[in-house]
Amino acid sequence: MKILILSITFLFLVLFPSMAQEPRLSDELVFEERVFDFGEIKEEDGLVSHEFEFRNVSQKVLSINGVTSGCGCVQFEYPKEPLRPNATGKVKVTYNPAYRPGFFSKEVVVLSNNNANYNRIWVKGTVIPCQHPVSENYPYEYGSGLWMNFEVMAFGTIGKGGTKTMKLKYVNDTDHDMQLMFVVIGGNTDIKFTSPRMVKAREEGVMPVEYQYSGRFPAVTRVYPVINGRALVKPLVITCADPVD
Template sequence: MKPIVLSITVLFLLFSSFLKAQTPVFSEAIRFEEKIFDFGKINEVDGVASHIFKFKNTSKEPVFINAVNSGCSCVQFEFSKEPVRANGTGWVKVSYNPAYRPGFFSKEIVVLSNNNAAYTRIWVKGTVNPYEHPVEENYSYNYGNGLWMNLKVLAFGTVQVNERKTIKLKYANDSDRDINLTFVTVGGNADIHYSAPKLVKAKERGEMNVTYYCTKPLVGMQETSVYPVVDDKALNQPLKVIAIGK
């Protein structure tokens, strides 16, 4: 048994050494002129904002950046590809995409160098001033009379008796007037419930719940038409509600 124990110990030590060798250490060679850059207030409508971080190689050996990472896809990078000689300078360009990200942001960026053997960190921060996107970007279906919604089919899938399923339905009033929004169900299917907002102000956008509460067994697939009603007028295009029995 002793040779086996010895072998396990050796393997453990080798594995520990391997993990240690793979763990990067903080770079003493790469010195950035600034660690944090504040974009201040940026406008979402203006698109991507960028800043170039410059650094100096304070060591006696060449260094090179091989990767730059961040935890958010909203941050993109470019960096100097050639090795930076001793006392030479390099750069990292950080670009932030503010699309659909209103308000304050702070992003940490990890700069890996010399085949991931070393790392350092920089940050960008700022505040995004949002703008109102065109309604069709998030609400694909124009139902008429100013009403847009993001769905035209509500597929609840398989539903069994006494089971309740809910789908969130987004709506927008793209007109310059307030509207009254309700819904009418064709065929009187009482299992469909919707939290109709009723009064929707001009340019207002919101979200409601549509719930299917199955009170009796369904046979096969059941399709129900639900018509939006704007200012007491049923619109021409219905929502299709689909549920399937088990």
């Protein structure tokens, strides 16, 4: 049994030598700087990049095997060809500030020497956010400045006596307050909710909508938003059905 274990261990080390020990900090690739601060950047300006310069200070040929980071917001470019002694190169780090307001600090790990060594560099800065179109989060426009995340709330199938709840999200995309209510057409009392009432200018909100299925009402119900006492033309459609239908 001991011979078998030793044989497997030896085979593993031969086939995967880079995993035989943890990578150690490289003293052969030397970076001129390890941290770069972008300062304040505007989200609307898009990607920002910086090149970190390094030198192979060893007496042997080295290669960068890869560059990694814990965030998909960071992209890399690095030399793919071997680096001779005293050769220089650059690792280009690009940061995407989209939908990432505020301060950021991202570590980047540069692997070299067949993944046996690593270097750590950082980019940081502060993103000044921009105003995004309301339709990005609320794709359905109902009129009078009201946008919502649903055009159809499909509750699917619910057995009689069963209950399901969904969240209706809304926003007042105007510079003035609005009184918002919802009116159910057809008297479907299976649909339960509490109207928002007052919605301030640019305010976002969430209204839980509960369907307590009794089987006594049609599968499709129209619910009309009412803003400042006036019903809008476009309805919110709510659907629900018994699994035997």
